[in-house]
């Protein structure tokens with residue numbers, strides 16, 4: 597029985613207070629209030645005529661590597677200029693309030709870590725770990741925030757010492773997810789007693805299976821999202837609203853002032 601509520605249900609607060617193992621599963625929506633566009637938001641500037649799903653593919657990089665590398669450097673600039681928001685901070689605080697917390701994210705930004713979270717399982721990689729597309733060698737990026745024009749620009753990916761092209765350290769559509777992170781995420785979902793799905797549309801597989809794995813294993817699933825999603829049917833509670841408002845309020849309601 598999924599209850600769409602803006603206020604925080606008492607039985608959710610009770611479930612959080614007695615939870616032994618909590619999983620927090622996040623998507624692009626958790627970084628929206630930090631000014632990072634979600635995948636549902638249309639692209640801007642140089643990329644406005646593209647869909648994110650079309651650019652985030654090996655084919656797109658092969659077809660136009662300058663366009664794709666430019667897009668990732670522009671996103672890395674935006675993420676580096678952004679700050680964690682109250683939702684990221686609430687998730688980091690939650691680790692000190694419950695016996696066990698596992699954080700699983702689809703996001704390629706480092707805002708969870710910059711909010712103080714550790715051992716975050718990145719299912720779709722990171723903007724900060726490019727590697728050679730040929731030999732796999734990690735590529736060290738120059739220090740500091742990339743300087744990119746607001747509307748973006750085409751830029752050539754670096755070349756590895758092996759002569760191969762450096763590519764973003766993210767999982768593109770059509771590529772397999774990192775085995776360790778995916779296995780640990782699925783295991784945590786099947787062992788937890790409460791799973792939060794925060795700011796995800798639940799459209800991208802296999803990550804979107806995680807809430808249903810938890811539900812099937814008997815856990816309660818709570819969704820935090822301003823709108824309904826593919827995950828509604830998996831949820832015990834759907835709390836409608838922005839994560840940056842709801843997550844701090846929920847922690848306050850369950851554990852008192854920070």
Ligand code: BV8
Pocket residue numbers: 622623624625626628629634635636637649652702703704720721766767768769770771772773794795796797798799800801802803820821822823825837838839840
């Ligand atoms: C794979 C990195 C083996 C790159 C990303 C089964 C069925 C159908 C399709 C498939 C399937 N199995 C595989 C596929 C294909 C594909 C897929 O799922 N396609 C979808 C689009 C249908 N999956 C893959 O290709 C995966 N690989 O399966 O390999 C294989 C290979 C070939 C064929 C078969 C199997 C790889 C998927 C990973 C791709 N890489 N990111 C990059 O970032 O550039 S995915 C990327 O998009 C993000 O990482 C994220 O995961 C996803 C976007 O989803 P969300 O995070 O949920 O964000 P979204 O924008 O959608 O929604 C935001 C939500 O937030 C909204 O609901 C909004 O309401 C809410 N919100 C907004 N503001 C707030 C908020 N919530 C709270 N607070 C707010 N303030």
